[in-house]
Amino acid sequence: MTAILLTKNVHLSYGKKEALHGIDLDFDEHGITALIGPSGCGKSTFLRCLNRMNDLIPRTTVTGTFNFKGQDIYAPTTNLVELRKQIGMVFQQPNPFPFSVYENVTYGLRLTGHKDRQFLDEQVERSLKQAAVWDEVKDDLNKSALSFSGGQQQRICIARLLAVQPDIILLDEPTSALDPISSAQIETTLLALKNEYTIIIVTHNLQQASRIADKTAFMLNGNLVEFDLTSKMFTQPEQQDTSDYLNGKFG
16 A cells, blocks of 8 residues: 555644654555544644644644655645645534535635536535435535534535545544434445545544554554554554553553
């Protein structure tokens, strides 16, 4: 597999407090990588480094190498709007805009200057189908996205991201605010998308990681402890800390 994103020696500090202590992680093109570890271990902080969302937090310093398709993500010339189009993010709480489903999905396309109605219609249908929510919303595209259930809202947010055709999808605990049925629908959606996209998911749900991730990274106290094929890590972890965490001894 070719890596689409390579990160090396990643350190992040909030003021004087260092939260990430030299993380090395590479992400293959296509497939799902899960980041697991106890609360506060740095997994969401690391995820937000990948499309520079930490830039929004005052007094944050990030160092290290972030190579995305041969480009340095942190180069001064990087266009952040373009970067976040290519490396998009879905958050813990579903956050559709207070517009119609149609306007939500076309938002990013309109920002980049697309106005052709037929093109927009096609992209809305494609994205909502990819996000496995088309059948549930196709007759209500002009209805507010906020009027749907949490699980449907989260899939509308995934569709909004897919509309701009990103390379990488970052998900920060995307099912933690959802019921088990909605969570299962999101998991099924992600498994269907992994052949076309590189998906990186932070999850505190170990069963979820074992079900959907091809590879898993275990983080602890701002360090990367272990990174391997999910099937191997969950059955034969190499580090004692990994074994203890997977067996519920802490976390």
